[in-house]
Every structure is written in C-alpha cells, then in structure tokens.
Amino acid sequence: MNRRKFLFNTALTAAGTYISSTVLGSSSQQKDISMPPLAETAKGGYNIMRDVKKYRKLDAHVHLSLGSDDINVQKKHALVLLDYCDRLGVDKLYLSNPVTRIINGVPDGRVESFINNNNLVLNIMKMHPDKFSGSFTFNPMHPKESLEEIKRCVGEGMVSAKVYYQVKINDPLFYPLIEKMIDLKMIMLMHAEAQIGVGGYRMKYNGNKPSNVSIPEDFVDIAKRYPEAMFQFAHIGGGGDWEYMCKTLANSPNVYVDTSGSNNEEHMIDFAIKTLGEDRVVFGSDNCYYQSVGKVLASNLTEAQKKKLFFENFNNILRKAGNNVH
Numbered sequence: 001m002n003r004r005k006f007l008f009n010t011a012l013t014a015a016g017t018y019i020s021s022t023v024l025g026s027s028s029q030q031k032d033i034s035m036p037p038l039a040e041t042a043k044g045g046y047n048i049m050r051d052v053k054k055y056r057k058l059d060a061h062v063h064l065s066l067g068s069d070d071i072n073v074q075k076k077h078a079l080v081l082l083d084y085c086d087r088l089g090v091d092k093l094y095l096s097n098p099v100t101r102i103i104n105g106v107p108d109g110r111v112e113s114f115i116n117n118n119n120l121v122l123n124i125m126k127m128h129p130d131k132f133s134g135s136f137t138f139n140p141m142h143p144k145e146s147l148e149e150i151k152r153c154v155g156e157g158m159v160s161a162k163v164y165y166q167v168k169i170n171d172p173l174f175y176p177l178i179e180k181m182i183d184l185k186m187i188m189l190m191h192a193e194a195q196i197g198v199g200g201y202r203m204k205y206n207g208n209k210p211s212n213v214s215i216p217e218d219f220v221d222i223a224k225r226y227p228e229a230m231f232q233f234a235h236i237g238g239g240g241d242w243e244y245m246c247k248t249l250a251n252s253p254n255v256y257v258d259t260s261g262s263n264n265e266e267h268m269i270d271f272a273i274k275t276l277g278e279d280r281v282v283f284g285s286d287n288c289y290y291q292s293v294g295k296v297l298a299s300n301l302t303e304a305q306k307k308k309l310f311f312e313n314f315n316n317i318l319r320k321a322g323n324n325v326h
Contacts, residue, residue, distance in 0.1 A: 051297055053089040056311040058318075058325060061162075061189060061234060061260040061284025064097045064120055071123060078124050078132070084289045085131050091311070092325055096135035096162035097121045098191065107166045107212070111145045114138050118149065122156050133323075134158040135189060139166050140173035150180055159323040160232075161188040169214040169231070170222040178222070182229050185321040187256070189232040190214050194240045194248075216248035223252040230254055230317060235286050237261030237295065242268050246275040253280070256317070259309070260284030264291050269299035269309075278305045282314040 065077040081093055097117040101108040114137050121134045136153035138146035138161070150161070161181060167173050169190045181188050192214050219233055233249060236242040238261035249255045257272060259281060272281045278301075285292040296309060311325075318324040 048294075048297070052293055055089065055306055057088070057090040057283055057293070058311055058314045059090055059093045059285050060160075060232065060282045060314045061258045061286050062093045062095060063287055064095055064124060066097070066100050069116060069120070071120065074120055074124055075127070078127055082128060082131060084285075088289060088293050090131075092131055092133055094133050094135050094160060094314075095121050095124060096137060096189070098137045098162050098164040099139070099166070100164055107164065109139055109141050109166055111139070111142050114146075115149060118153055118158075121158070122153070125157065129157075135160040135162040137162050137164070138177065139163075140171065140177055141167060143173065143176055146177055147180060150177070150184075154184060154186075159318060159321065160186050162190075163188065164191045165213045168212050168218050170218045170225070171212075174222070178226050178229050182226065187230040187232050187317050189234060189258070190219075192216070192219065192234045192245075193238070194245050216245050219249060219255050220252050223255045227254055230256065230320075232282070233257045235259075235261040235284065236272060237263045237265075237268060237288075237292070238286065239263055243271060246272050250275050256280050256282055256313070258282050258284035258286075259296065260286035260288065260292055262286075262288040262291050264295045264298075266298075269296055269301065273299075273301060273305060273309070278308050279313055279316075281309050282317070283310045 062081070064074050068074060068077075081095075084090060085093065097120050099108050099113045099117055101113065118134075118136050121136070125132045125134045134153070134157065136150060136158045138149050140146060140163075163169075169192075178188070194216055216233070219231055223229070223231055231254060233245065233255055236245050236257050237259055242263075242265070246257065249257065257276060257280065259269060259272070260283075269281075283292070283296065296306060299306075301309065315324045
C-alpha cells in the first residue's frame with residue numbers, strides 16, 4: 001500500500017469510527033466531542049458523508065435486537081435502526097428475527113418460538129412502514145406450521161425469509177418450503193459459515209457451532225436442485241473465509257451473497273464482485289452499520305457497481321414479486 005492510499009484509508013477509518021459512536025448510541029458527552037473533519041481535510045477534499053448519502057441503499061440483512069422477547073426493548077432498538085437509516089442514507093431495512101436460542105446445546109425448535117419472533121417483526125414494521133419491511137422465519141422440522149406461518153406473514157406484508165441453523169439448507173425437510181418460496185418469487189436468507197483454515201486444515205465447524213450450520217457446499221447442492229429458487233448466503237464479512245465462500249458459490253447463479261458483518265478486510269468487496277459478478281452481491285449490515293457502508297465506499301468498484309450493490313441488485317430481486325422500492 002502506498003503512502004497516499006494509507007493516508008486516505010486512515011481518514012476513512014477515523015471518520016467511520018466517529019460515525020459509529022453516534023449510530024451505536026454513545027453518551028451525550030461523547031457526542032459533544034469535537035471531531036476534526038478528517039475526511040474533508042484529506043488530500044483531494046474527500047467528504048465521506050457526501051459519498052455516503054450519494055447512494056440509495058436497501059439493507060437486505062438486518063435484525064431486531066436478537067434474543068429479546070420484550071416489545072419495549074425492540075421499540076428502543078427500532079430508534080437505533082431509524083438513526084442508522086437517517087445518518088447513512090438507507091431507504092429501507094428488511095428486518096428479521098430468526099430463532100437463535102440454544103437449549104441444552106440444541107437450537108430452539110419450538111413452533112411458538114418462530115411465531116413469536118415473527119410477531120415482534122410485524123409489530124416493529126407497523127411503527128415505521130416507510131422504513132421497515134420484514135423477513136419471516138420458520139423451522140422446517142415443522143413443515144405444516146411453517147407453511148401456515150409463511151402464508152400469514154406474507155399476508156401481513158413480509159417479503160422474504162430468514163432462517164437459522166435448526167436444519168441445513170439442503171436438508172430434504174426444506175424442500176416443500178423452498179418450493180413455496182419459488183411460488184412466491186421470494187428470496188431466502190440463510191445463516192452461513194465457512195471457517196478459516198489453520199495449519200493447512202480447513203475447518204468446516206469450530207466446535208462451538210451445531211452441526212446443522214450451512215456451509216457453501218450446502219448452498220451449491222440446494223441451488224442445483226432448485227435452480228429457479230433464490231438463496232442469500234449470509235454475511236461474507238462475518239469473520240469466515242470469504243474467498244472460499246465466493247469461489248465455492250461462483251457457479252451457482254441463483255445464490256446471492258450479502259456483504260454484511262463487522263470485518264472490513266481490504267479487497268473483500270472487489271473479490272466478491274470479480275468472482276460472482278456485479279449482479280449477485282447485495283448490501284447488508286447484520287447490524288454492523290458504519291463498517292458495512294464504509295467497506296463498499298473503500299472498494300475499487302465503479303460508480304455503477306456501487307449503485308447495484310447498495311440498491312439495485314436487491315431491488316431487482318424484490319421486483320420479481322412486486323415488492324420493489326420506487
């Protein structure tokens with residue numbers, strides 16, 4: 001990295017840190033600290049916030065406050081989400097609330113759990129329908145109840161699905177639910193992982209995760225079985241081996257990846273676009289707000305590619321079911 005690029009990225013990171021302190025709810029005392037306009041004083045007069053607001057954005061991977069059943073907690077968290085939209089210029093959030101609870105080492109598989117979680121999303125959606133849309137969740141171990149819940153949630157205005165690791169994405173239990181998603185022309189976002197290898201050994205699971213966590217090969221398998229379905233591989237910026245993820249998914253055109261996660265490794269965004277194509281990468285935060293915007297801005301993508309990633313790609317997916325943003 002040359003000196004000019006180092007100074008530019010340092011300014012970008014410092015400005016991002018300042019943004020994060022406000023978006024993530026710092027104290028009033030912290031908010032009053034005067035922050036030098038580093039982005040504006042960098043060589044060339046780069047203004048990060050002007051760049052942030054230049055692009056329309058749809059967040060395809062963002063949650064409620066995970067693990068809380070308290071509607072008051074969720075309403076308070078919704079204010080943080082609205083602040084995020086305002087500060088970073090996000091048109092709409094596609095909120096989800098997957099069942100992440102582990103009971104005696106096993107993912108929570110109760111029907112009432114995914115129904116209650118969907119109800120929380122629906123309540124928050126109604127607070128600000130101009131900014132909040134929703135992704136329903138379900139559990140393939142309960143196919144009848146899951147199909148009923150999909151029907152209910154779609155009727156209430158939800159536009160996509162978000163599922164967790166109760167069952168692997170290529171498990172036959174998923175088949176009737178994927179077929180329903182095909183009928184609805186909606187995408188299904190699935191929690192996914194691929195651990196970074198150590199000492200020449202590529203780990204598939206790290207010992208702390210249930211064996212039902214979906215990995216890239218599982219997506220390749222199900223995408224081949226259902227080429228007309230749309231799958232979203234979660235958070236390539238979530239700490240796993242993003243190169244391995246993208247390489248494995250390269251020849252699965254109906255699998256999209258989202259850029260969410262707190263990791264901001266250089267060239268991650270560029271590598272995803274180069275490997276998967278500019279139409280298969282969508283913007284998401286996974287509630288890591290400023291990092292997710294900043295790493296796209298810091299990439300080497302063209303203006304047209306940034307517009308696609310931030311807004312157009314996911315909007316085109318939504319358009320298939322008539323749920324696109326105008």
